[in-house]
Amino acid sequence: MNIYENDQDHLPKITESELSDEQVLEELQAIRKELGDKLVVLGHHYQQDDIVSFADHTGDSLQLAREAAKLDSEYIVFCGVHFMAETADMLSKPNQKVILPDMNAGCTMADMANRVEIDRAWKNIQASTDEKIIPITYINCSALLKDFVGANDGAICTSSNAKKVIQWALDNGERLLFFPDQHLGRNTCFDLGIPLEDMIVYNPNLKHGGVTPEQIKNAKVILWYGYCSVHQGFTTAQVEQIKKDDPDTTVIVHPECSFEVVQAADMDGSTSFIINTVKNAPAGSKWAVGTEINLVNRLAQMFPDKKITSLSPYQCLCATMYRVRPRWLLESFRSIKRGEPINVISVDEDVKKNSLKALERMLKIS
Ligand code: 13P
Ligand code: SF4
Secondary structure (H helix, E strand, O other), X not given: OOOOOOHHHHOOOOOOOOOOHHHHHHHHHHHHHHHHXXXXXXXXXXXXXXXXXXOOEEEOHHHHXXXXXXXXXOEEXXXXXXXXXXXXXXXXXXXXXXXXXXXXXXXXXXXXXXXXXXXXXXXXXXXXXXXXXXXXXXXXXXHHHHHHHHHOOOEXXXXXXXXXXXXXXXXXXXXXXXXXXXXXXXXXXXXXXXXXXXXXXXXXXXXXXXXXHHHHHHOXXXXXXXXXXXXXXXXXXXXXXXXXXXXXXXEEEXXXXXXXXXXXXXXXXXXXXXXXXXXOOOOOOEEEEEOOHHHHHHHHHHOOOOEEEEOOOOOOOOOOHHHOOHHHHHHHHHHHHHXXXXXXXXXXXXXXXXXXXXXXXXXXXX
């Protein structure tokens, strides 16, 4: 599928020799003011500070999806990654346009499951058991996978409502197929009382998913092999080191971290959960945070009365989120001003129908 809407999307980028970083920010402010309520800027918590400063609303995936569904502006400029902008397009009104400032801002985890692989796996899995399987997809996936779950009576979840959505699925079927993030699936199912032995990992790169028909028949939960390379960077050794250096430090991580890291940590939850927990903690408290570095650094700036560090000594940066630069945001703003918007995300109507069914189910459950 060609992700570019029109030729404007290929316009040359604004270079540094044309505009300095300061000039970019100045022009962004000026155009933002000029365009007024013609546009709303949504920004995910992992965006860089300069981008967040232009966001009318910041949030986690669920909050931003809810926000997109409420807006009336002609344009929604989505500072986040591709699947988030697609979701916003599906939930927005037909006359609204959703713009992603950099079309290459994808999600490496979302790319770990495609429709052909899911269709093939579904066939394989159904051939191994007669019991009812409910497909659940993490919102970090393409619209085609959302369409799949909608068409097969499944639902979508985010990291902040995964427990509720999975519980709904367990109440409505015998088994679950969860994709693309094995970690969120495993961590949440374990919290809901499903033992690890009842979960298997399906790897589409291996013959028959790397599992036998017998294993599929006996599994309560089939987890897709996908993962987030940013969150997979956190390790139990890092948790042990933090606890050794200062046992009073609370370790809080995102549920995209591995099972072992989540078990070793003191708390886990979505980006909004992490922000609210740290925000409401007493002054002087100490935190080691296992999530994307832009958010961790922002937390440290926002709450200087608390000691906030990254769980990892390495810079766990989401390189695709970081692709949204002020310069590219300016190009989006300029294009709206000229009335020739670039980087418009538009999901096909026939894909939207079932995807919306699954999204609306998620919003109702959570
Ligand atoms: P949240 O829904 O917690 O913001 O997570 C989105 C995401 O992509 C985390 O890597
Ligand atoms: Fe995707 Fe991971 Fe980046 Fe989140 S942090 S957008 S899951 S690659």
